[in-house]
Amino acid sequence: MTSMNSSGLGTRARNESMILEAAERVFACHGYRGASVQAIAEAAGLPKSNVLYYVGSKRKLYVALLERMMARWNAMLDDIGEDDDPGEVLEGFIRSKMRLTRQHPQGSRLFAAEVLQGAPFLQEYLHGELREWVRSRARVFERWAEKGLMDPVDPVWLIFLIWSATQHYADFEAQILGITDQTALGESDYRAITDFLCHVILKGCGVRPPSDVDSERHYQDIQGEETT
Amino acid sequence: MTSMNSSGLGTRARNESMILEAAERVFACHGYRGASVQAIAEAAGLPKSNVLYYVGSKRKLYVALLERMMARWNAMLDDIGEDDDPGEVLEGFIRSKMRLTRQHPQGSRLFAAEVLQGAPFLQEYLHGELREWVRSRARVFERWAEKGLMDPVDPVWLIFLIWSATQHYADFEAQILGITDQTALGESDYRAITDFLCHVILKGCGVRPPSDVDSERHYQDIQGEETT
DNA sequence: TGTCGATATGACCATTTGGTCAACTCTGCT
């Protein structure tokens, strides 16, 4: 029987998750080089030696965090076909990405920091899995455009537009809070932003929005006017 | 007469600009903490002591770079009024921001890294100048919406959308190159991306595009279809 | 030629870096 303490997790599991959480914050803030094991240890409330005992090395810790974030991202992706409804698919993509950003802001920033330094640890992933995913989507978008279901925009840039617009609310949170004079973005902010992005992007590439009244009542006041 | 060498600049001016250029690269890549004076010195091809002789300290160098970038940003901003044409203003904004991103990718990344770590050196700027600039724009956008010249979208989020979509092509260049399997984004890429963003964003918030045939022939094939 | 300020740089310093290691405690089992 593996020992269990009051928290319900084994010692190893509990400490490792504390370390991962703390490390995600520190790496997201200062990048790989700028983060020190000492700072991570302090953020986790453990001595440096203990951190290294669990994770082995700074590099292994960093890679583990990146892999966790990529796993979250992959878990979000569902497959699509050219017979699906463009509006539903695009809106679903925007909403999923926004949810990911909201639920894992530190992970999103960690990813941003990694890409900022040239993605030395993610080359393989970017050139492999992710590229294939983007291409498969792009093909479907092109078919939709041929069918007249959306404007003939470059699908890859459309994906990047969605990526950037959603990613922004994690990576540039400090800028947004500074400009809007808030201390945090609340649930209502995220809902409104998501609705805004769905409205502008779908309309902007000529996609008819999905007309599901049952789900979460998407557009509210913004929707309805079609340039009269 | 201040001495002039073969390059036409004084020794000080020449070395300082070399150091600034090198430092921008290194800071953009690794952030403030992750960048070392040694690395900057090597990138500039000078001994570390010489770098510190010119710039005083790592912190002063970093602040100088941020200020230079903010100056570039400020230089880009032109004032607008509610009588201006929404399409022209929005498109001008997108094109200006895209040009800034293209001409100073390292500076853009430097800014991103600074905001990622919570913008400790830019709090004042974000809460002051930049906030007022955003607010003044927002007021004009709202008037346009009241006049029926655009959809009643939240103007602040619209500004952030433009910011993120353009900023993305500097900050996430590694990701874009990885996915599109290129080694660099060329002039034609930037032109096409800019046109794409203008198309989607203007159309997405219900703004009639400016009809200037004379300027640089903006939309080309993409334009013309209005959801038929 | 000598002088003076700007430029250049190696030697050096205290501190911090990632990482190792031996010693220690704790916990469960026989």
Add this chain to the structure above:
DNA sequence: AGCAGAGTTGACCAAATGGTCATATCGACA
């Protein structure tokens, strides 16, 4: 009680960190 393995941690290391300083060289002008 005694043993074993997991967990814990301070001491320690070589390397790198930001920064100082004394010294040396340069170019222009007297």
